[in-house]
Amino acid sequence: MRPEFTSPFTEIDRAEWARLAGETPMPLTEEEVDSFRGLGEPLDLAEVSEVYRPLSRLINQYAIATREMHQRTRGFLQRNGERQSPFVIGIAGSVAVGKSTVARILRDLLARWPETPSVQLVTTDGFLYPTRELERRGIVHRKGFPESYDRRALLRFVSQVKAGVEEVRAPVYSHLVYDIVPDEFTIVRQPDILIVEGLNVLQPASMQHPLAVSDLFDFSVYVDARVSDIQRWYRNRFLHLRESAFSNPRSHFRRFATLNDEAASAIADEFWNNINEPNLVENIRPTRARATLVLRKESDHRVQKVLLRKL
Numbered sequence: 001m002r003p004e005f006t007s008p009f010t011e012i013d014r015a016e017w018a019r020l021a022g023e024t025p026m027p028l029t030e031e032e033v034d035s036f037r038g039l040g041e042p043l044d045l046a047e048v049s050e051v052y053r054p055l056s057r058l059i060n061q062y063a064i065a066t067r068e069m070h071q072r073t074r075g076f077l078q079r080n081g082e083r084q085s086p087f088v089i090g091i092a093g094s095v096a097v098g099k100s101t102v103a104r105i106l107r108d109l110l111a112r113w114p115e116t117p118s119v120q121l122v123t124t125d126g127f128l129y130p131t132r133e134l135e136r137r138g139i140v141h142r143k144g145f146p147e148s149y150d151r152r153a154l155l156r157f158v159s160q161v162k163a164g165v166e167e168v169r170a171p172v173y174s175h176l177v178y179d180i181v182p183d184e185f186t187i188v189r190q191p192d193i194l195i196v197e198g199l200n201v202l203q204p205a206s207m208q209h210p211l212a213v214s215d216l217f218d219f220s221v222y223v224d225a226r227v228s229d230i231q232r233w234y235r236n237r238f239l240h241l242r243e244s245a246f247s248n249p250r251s252h253f254r255r256f257a258t259l260n261d262e263a264a265s266a267i268a269d270e271f272w273n274n275i276n277e278p279n280l281v282e283n284i285r286p287t288r289a290r291a292t293l294v295l296r297k298e299s300d301h302r303v304q305k306v307l308l309r310k311l
Protein backbone atom coordinates (compact mmCIF):
# COMPACT_ATOMS: atom_id res chain seq x y z
CA MET A 1 0.00 0.00 0.00
CA ARG A 2 1.18 3.52 -0.79
CA PRO A 3 1.97 5.57 2.36
CA GLU A 4 -0.38 8.53 2.97
CA PHE A 5 1.11 11.90 1.95
CA THR A 6 1.84 13.88 5.09
CA SER A 7 2.37 17.63 5.04
CA PRO A 8 5.98 18.65 5.71
CA PHE A 9 4.67 21.52 7.86
CA THR A 10 3.31 21.97 11.38
CA GLU A 11 0.43 24.50 11.34
CA ILE A 12 0.29 27.14 14.06
CA ASP A 13 -2.52 29.66 14.35
CA ARG A 14 -1.85 33.31 15.13
CA ALA A 15 -2.77 33.21 18.83
CA GLU A 16 -0.57 30.21 19.57
CA TRP A 17 2.29 31.64 17.46
CA ALA A 18 2.12 35.00 19.30
CA ARG A 19 2.66 33.22 22.64
CA LEU A 20 5.89 31.69 21.33
CA ALA A 21 7.67 35.05 21.49
CA GLY A 22 8.27 34.24 25.17
CA GLU A 23 10.39 36.88 26.85
CA THR A 24 11.71 38.32 23.57
CA PRO A 25 11.69 42.11 24.00
CA MET A 26 9.60 44.27 21.65
CA PRO A 27 12.20 46.88 20.80
CA LEU A 28 10.47 48.78 17.97
CA THR A 29 8.74 52.12 18.28
CA GLU A 30 5.72 53.23 16.25
CA GLU A 31 7.99 55.46 14.09
CA GLU A 32 10.28 52.55 13.29
CA VAL A 33 7.32 50.36 12.31
CA ASP A 34 6.13 53.22 10.05
CA SER A 35 9.48 53.25 8.29
CA PHE A 36 9.25 49.52 7.42
CA ARG A 37 5.71 49.66 6.09
CA GLY A 38 5.33 49.06 2.34
CA LEU A 39 2.87 51.11 0.28
CA GLY A 40 -0.73 50.15 1.15
CA GLU A 41 0.19 47.77 3.98
CA PRO A 42 -1.49 48.27 7.37
CA LEU A 43 1.52 47.11 9.41
CA ASP A 44 1.26 48.07 13.10
CA LEU A 45 2.96 47.37 16.43
CA ALA A 46 0.59 44.45 17.19
CA GLU A 47 1.55 42.72 13.92
CA VAL A 48 5.27 43.13 14.66
CA SER A 49 4.82 41.93 18.24
CA GLU A 50 2.56 38.94 17.51
CA VAL A 51 4.03 37.70 14.25
CA TYR A 52 7.60 38.96 13.78
CA ARG A 53 8.82 38.86 17.39
CA PRO A 54 8.27 35.05 17.61
CA LEU A 55 9.80 34.66 14.15
CA SER A 56 12.89 36.60 15.18
CA ARG A 57 13.22 34.37 18.25
CA LEU A 58 12.92 31.20 16.17
CA ILE A 59 15.48 32.37 13.59
CA ASN A 60 17.85 33.34 16.39
CA GLN A 61 17.62 29.73 17.68
CA TYR A 62 18.36 28.40 14.20
CA ALA A 63 21.31 30.80 13.84
CA ILE A 64 22.82 29.67 17.16
CA ALA A 65 22.31 25.98 16.31
CA THR A 66 23.81 26.44 12.82
CA ARG A 67 26.83 28.25 14.28
CA GLU A 68 27.39 25.33 16.65
CA MET A 69 27.06 22.81 13.82
CA HIS A 70 29.65 24.74 11.80
CA GLN A 71 31.99 24.85 14.83
CA ARG A 72 31.67 21.09 15.25
CA THR A 73 32.37 20.54 11.55
CA ARG A 74 35.47 22.76 11.77
CA GLY A 75 36.54 20.78 14.85
CA PHE A 76 36.10 17.54 12.95
CA LEU A 77 38.18 18.89 10.07
CA GLN A 78 40.74 20.32 12.54
CA ARG A 79 40.34 23.73 10.92
CA ASN A 80 39.35 25.69 14.00
CA GLY A 81 40.96 28.92 12.81
CA GLU A 82 38.49 29.38 9.93
CA ARG A 83 35.97 32.18 9.94
CA GLN A 84 32.33 31.62 10.84
CA SER A 85 30.25 31.87 7.67
CA PRO A 86 27.15 34.08 7.71
CA PHE A 87 23.67 32.66 8.27
CA VAL A 88 21.73 33.11 5.02
CA ILE A 89 17.96 33.68 4.93
CA GLY A 90 15.82 33.63 1.76
CA ILE A 91 12.50 35.47 1.55
CA ALA A 92 10.21 34.48 -1.36
CA GLY A 93 6.68 35.20 -2.57
CA SER A 94 4.66 36.96 -5.27
CA VAL A 95 5.03 40.49 -6.57
CA ALA A 96 3.07 42.81 -4.21
CA VAL A 97 2.69 40.29 -1.38
CA GLY A 98 4.83 42.40 0.97
CA LYS A 99 8.16 40.56 0.94
CA SER A 100 10.18 43.75 1.29
CA THR A 101 8.32 44.74 4.45
CA VAL A 102 8.93 41.31 6.01
CA ALA A 103 12.61 41.56 5.02
CA ARG A 104 13.04 45.05 6.53
CA ILE A 105 11.40 44.04 9.83
CA LEU A 106 13.54 40.92 10.12
CA ARG A 107 16.71 42.86 9.31
CA ASP A 108 16.02 45.15 12.22
CA LEU A 109 14.80 42.55 14.74
CA LEU A 110 17.57 40.04 14.03
CA ALA A 111 20.28 42.70 14.42
CA ARG A 112 19.15 43.18 18.05
CA TRP A 113 20.29 39.69 19.08
CA PRO A 114 23.80 39.72 20.64
CA GLU A 115 24.87 36.79 18.41
CA THR A 116 24.06 38.57 15.13
CA PRO A 117 24.53 42.37 15.32
CA SER A 118 25.34 42.76 11.62
CA VAL A 119 22.48 41.91 9.25
CA GLN A 120 22.52 42.92 5.57
CA LEU A 121 19.66 42.75 3.10
CA VAL A 122 19.87 42.32 -0.64
CA THR A 123 16.97 42.11 -3.13
CA THR A 124 17.35 39.93 -6.19
CA ASP A 125 16.05 42.62 -8.59
CA GLY A 126 19.67 43.82 -8.83
CA PHE A 127 20.40 40.55 -10.63
CA LEU A 128 17.73 41.10 -13.31
CA TYR A 129 19.35 41.43 -16.72
CA PRO A 130 19.50 45.08 -17.85
CA THR A 131 16.69 46.03 -20.29
CA ARG A 132 19.15 45.92 -23.21
CA GLU A 133 19.97 42.29 -22.45
CA LEU A 134 16.28 41.39 -21.88
CA GLU A 135 15.61 42.88 -25.33
CA ARG A 136 18.46 40.90 -26.88
CA ARG A 137 16.99 37.71 -25.41
CA GLY A 138 13.42 38.66 -26.45
CA ILE A 139 12.11 38.46 -22.86
CA VAL A 140 11.27 42.08 -21.98
CA HIS A 141 7.75 41.00 -21.02
CA ARG A 142 9.06 38.24 -18.76
CA LYS A 143 10.60 40.51 -16.10
CA GLY A 144 10.51 38.62 -12.81
CA PHE A 145 10.40 35.17 -14.45
CA PRO A 146 13.39 32.95 -13.53
CA GLU A 147 15.03 33.41 -16.96
CA SER A 148 15.07 37.21 -16.57
CA TYR A 149 17.75 36.97 -13.85
CA ASP A 150 21.48 36.40 -14.16
CA ARG A 151 21.24 33.35 -11.89
CA ARG A 152 24.95 32.57 -12.10
CA ALA A 153 25.86 36.07 -10.88
CA LEU A 154 23.38 35.79 -7.98
CA LEU A 155 24.76 32.39 -6.99
CA ARG A 156 28.33 33.72 -7.23
CA PHE A 157 27.38 36.70 -5.06
CA VAL A 158 25.79 34.64 -2.25
CA SER A 159 28.58 32.01 -2.42
CA GLN A 160 31.19 34.73 -1.95
CA VAL A 161 29.37 36.27 1.02
CA LYS A 162 28.98 32.81 2.54
CA ALA A 163 32.68 32.08 1.95
CA GLY A 164 33.55 35.18 4.01
CA VAL A 165 34.95 37.37 1.20
CA GLU A 166 35.67 40.76 2.78
CA GLU A 167 33.61 42.90 0.36
CA VAL A 168 31.09 41.60 -2.15
CA ARG A 169 29.15 43.86 -4.54
CA ALA A 170 25.57 43.37 -5.74
CA PRO A 171 24.18 45.42 -8.66
CA VAL A 172 21.24 47.76 -8.00
CA TYR A 173 17.83 47.90 -9.76
CA SER A 174 15.70 51.04 -9.92
CA HIS A 175 11.89 50.62 -9.93
CA LEU A 176 11.74 54.25 -10.99
CA VAL A 177 13.67 53.91 -14.25
CA TYR A 178 12.72 50.22 -14.57
CA ASP A 179 16.30 49.14 -15.21
CA ILE A 180 19.63 48.30 -13.60
CA VAL A 181 21.49 51.43 -12.43
CA PRO A 182 24.92 51.49 -14.10
CA ASP A 183 27.89 51.71 -11.72
CA GLU A 184 25.79 51.52 -8.55
CA PHE A 185 26.28 48.66 -6.09
CA THR A 186 25.21 47.43 -2.67
CA ILE A 187 28.33 46.44 -0.78
CA VAL A 188 28.10 43.52 1.62
CA ARG A 189 30.85 43.31 4.25
CA GLN A 190 31.01 40.02 6.15
CA PRO A 191 27.63 40.21 7.89
CA ASP A 192 26.49 37.77 10.59
CA ILE A 193 23.25 37.34 8.64
CA LEU A 194 22.54 37.92 4.94
CA ILE A 195 18.87 38.23 3.90
CA VAL A 196 18.19 37.56 0.21
CA GLU A 197 14.71 38.70 -0.84
CA GLY A 198 13.09 38.04 -4.21
CA LEU A 199 10.36 36.35 -6.22
CA ASN A 200 12.37 33.32 -7.26
CA VAL A 201 14.85 32.70 -4.49
CA LEU A 202 13.40 29.27 -3.66
CA GLN A 203 13.73 27.89 -7.20
CA PRO A 204 15.38 24.45 -7.11
CA ALA A 205 18.51 23.46 -9.02
CA SER A 206 18.08 22.11 -12.55
CA MET A 207 20.20 20.34 -15.18
CA GLN A 208 21.20 23.74 -16.55
CA HIS A 209 21.80 25.25 -13.08
CA PRO A 210 23.04 22.34 -10.94
CA LEU A 211 23.41 24.55 -7.85
CA ALA A 212 20.66 27.04 -6.95
CA VAL A 213 20.90 29.99 -4.57
CA SER A 214 18.32 28.20 -2.37
CA ASP A 215 20.95 25.49 -1.73
CA LEU A 216 22.88 28.13 0.25
CA PHE A 217 20.00 29.11 2.56
CA ASP A 218 20.07 28.24 6.25
CA PHE A 219 16.45 29.38 6.68
CA SER A 220 13.74 30.53 4.28
CA VAL A 221 10.39 32.28 4.52
CA TYR A 222 7.61 32.15 1.90
CA VAL A 223 5.10 35.01 2.16
CA ASP A 224 1.76 33.58 1.07
CA ALA A 225 -1.75 34.91 0.38
CA ARG A 226 -4.73 34.21 -1.86
CA VAL A 227 -4.11 35.15 -5.51
CA SER A 228 -7.26 37.33 -5.61
CA ASP A 229 -6.03 39.28 -2.54
CA ILE A 230 -2.56 39.81 -4.03
CA GLN A 231 -4.10 41.04 -7.28
CA ARG A 232 -6.13 43.58 -5.32
CA TRP A 233 -3.02 44.73 -3.38
CA TYR A 234 -1.12 45.05 -6.67
CA ARG A 235 -3.91 47.15 -8.23
CA ASN A 236 -4.24 49.40 -5.17
CA ARG A 237 -0.50 49.92 -5.01
CA PHE A 238 -0.49 50.84 -8.71
CA LEU A 239 -3.21 53.44 -8.04
CA HIS A 240 -1.19 54.86 -5.14
CA LEU A 241 2.03 54.95 -7.17
CA ARG A 242 0.38 57.39 -9.62
CA GLU A 243 0.64 60.13 -7.02
CA SER A 244 4.15 59.26 -5.90
CA ALA A 245 6.66 57.36 -8.05
CA PHE A 246 4.84 57.67 -11.40
CA SER A 247 4.62 61.48 -11.09
CA ASN A 248 8.40 61.69 -11.09
CA PRO A 249 9.52 62.84 -14.58
CA ARG A 250 12.22 60.12 -14.52
CA SER A 251 9.65 57.36 -13.93
CA HIS A 252 9.31 54.69 -16.59
CA PHE A 253 5.59 54.73 -15.77
CA ARG A 254 5.12 58.54 -15.98
CA ARG A 255 2.59 58.07 -18.82
CA PHE A 256 0.27 56.42 -16.25
CA ALA A 257 0.47 59.30 -13.72
CA THR A 258 -2.50 61.16 -15.19
CA LEU A 259 -4.84 58.20 -15.74
CA ASN A 260 -8.13 58.09 -13.84
CA ASP A 261 -8.88 55.20 -11.45
CA GLU A 262 -10.68 53.12 -14.03
CA ALA A 263 -8.00 53.38 -16.72
CA ALA A 264 -5.17 52.84 -14.23
CA SER A 265 -6.93 49.77 -12.76
CA ALA A 266 -7.26 48.32 -16.26
CA ILE A 267 -3.50 48.77 -16.88
CA ALA A 268 -2.64 47.23 -13.49
CA ASP A 269 -4.90 44.24 -14.23
CA GLU A 270 -3.25 43.82 -17.61
CA PHE A 271 0.24 43.69 -16.01
CA TRP A 272 -1.12 41.35 -13.37
CA ASN A 273 -2.86 38.97 -15.78
CA ASN A 274 -0.07 38.88 -18.36
CA ILE A 275 3.03 38.86 -16.18
CA ASN A 276 2.67 38.63 -12.44
CA GLU A 277 -0.07 36.04 -11.96
CA PRO A 278 1.36 33.58 -14.53
CA ASN A 279 4.77 33.94 -12.84
CA LEU A 280 3.19 33.34 -9.42
CA VAL A 281 1.26 30.28 -10.53
CA GLU A 282 3.90 28.71 -12.77
CA ASN A 283 7.12 29.52 -10.93
CA ILE A 284 6.77 31.08 -7.51
CA ARG A 285 3.95 29.25 -5.72
CA PRO A 286 5.33 25.81 -6.63
CA THR A 287 8.38 26.67 -4.48
CA ARG A 288 6.27 27.32 -1.35
CA ALA A 289 6.67 23.76 -0.04
CA ARG A 290 10.46 24.22 -0.09
CA ALA A 291 10.42 27.00 2.53
CA THR A 292 11.38 26.48 6.17
CA LEU A 293 8.42 28.64 7.16
CA VAL A 294 5.30 29.99 5.43
CA LEU A 295 3.56 33.18 6.61
CA ARG A 296 -0.07 33.01 5.46
CA LYS A 297 -1.70 36.45 5.14
CA GLU A 298 -5.43 37.11 5.13
CA SER A 299 -7.11 39.72 2.92
CA ASP A 300 -6.29 42.53 5.42
CA HIS A 301 -2.53 41.74 5.06
CA ARG A 302 -2.36 40.30 8.58
CA VAL A 303 -0.67 36.94 9.12
CA GLN A 304 -3.22 34.48 10.50
CA LYS A 305 -1.36 31.21 10.17
CA VAL A 306 2.23 30.05 10.27
CA LEU A 307 3.49 26.79 8.76
CA LEU A 308 6.81 25.51 10.09
CA ARG A 309 8.68 22.72 8.35
CA LYS A 310 8.89 19.60 10.50
CA LEU A 311 10.58 17.16 8.11
Ligand SMILES: Nc1ncnc2c1ncn2[C@@H]1O[C@H](COP(=O)(O)OP(=O)(O)O)[C@@H](O)[C@H]1O
Pocket residue numbers: 038039093094095096097098099100101175176241245246253
Ligand atom coordinates in the same frame (compact mmCIF):
# COMPACT_ATOMS: atom_id res chain seq x y z
N1 LIG B 1 6.56 50.71 -10.38
C1 LIG B 1 7.09 50.92 -9.18
N2 LIG B 1 7.62 52.14 -8.86
C2 LIG B 1 8.17 52.34 -7.66
N3 LIG B 1 8.23 51.42 -6.68
C3 LIG B 1 7.72 50.20 -6.92
C4 LIG B 1 7.11 49.87 -8.18
N4 LIG B 1 6.69 48.58 -8.14
C5 LIG B 1 7.04 48.12 -6.90
N5 LIG B 1 7.65 49.07 -6.16
C6 LIG B 1 8.17 48.94 -4.81
O1 LIG B 1 9.19 47.94 -4.88
C7 LIG B 1 9.21 47.11 -3.74
C8 LIG B 1 9.17 45.66 -4.11
O2 LIG B 1 7.94 45.34 -4.68
P1 LIG B 1 7.56 43.85 -5.07
O3 LIG B 1 8.64 43.23 -5.92
O4 LIG B 1 6.18 43.88 -5.63
O5 LIG B 1 7.59 43.03 -3.74
P2 LIG B 1 6.76 43.07 -2.38
O6 LIG B 1 5.50 43.85 -2.56
O7 LIG B 1 6.49 41.61 -2.12
O8 LIG B 1 7.67 43.66 -1.39
C9 LIG B 1 8.03 47.56 -2.89
O9 LIG B 1 8.53 48.37 -1.85
C10 LIG B 1 7.16 48.37 -3.85
O10 LIG B 1 6.40 49.35 -3.17
Ligand SMILES: CC(C)(COP(=O)(O)O)[C@@H](O)C(=O)NCCC(=O)O
Pocket residue numbers: 095123124125126143144197198199200271275276
Ligand atom coordinates in the same frame (compact mmCIF):
# COMPACT_ATOMS: atom_id res chain seq x y z
C1 LIG C 1 11.44 43.96 -9.98
C2 LIG C 1 10.53 42.76 -9.83
C3 LIG C 1 10.78 41.77 -10.96
C4 LIG C 1 10.80 42.06 -8.46
O1 LIG C 1 12.15 41.69 -8.28
P1 LIG C 1 12.75 40.81 -7.02
O2 LIG C 1 13.59 41.73 -6.17
O3 LIG C 1 11.61 40.23 -6.25
O4 LIG C 1 13.61 39.78 -7.67
C5 LIG C 1 9.05 43.19 -9.81
O5 LIG C 1 8.78 44.02 -8.75
C6 LIG C 1 8.60 43.87 -11.12
O6 LIG C 1 8.81 45.03 -11.31
N1 LIG C 1 7.98 43.11 -12.03
C7 LIG C 1 7.64 43.58 -13.37
C8 LIG C 1 6.18 43.58 -13.67
C9 LIG C 1 5.43 44.71 -12.94
O7 LIG C 1 5.84 45.88 -13.04
O8 LIG C 1 4.45 44.41 -12.30
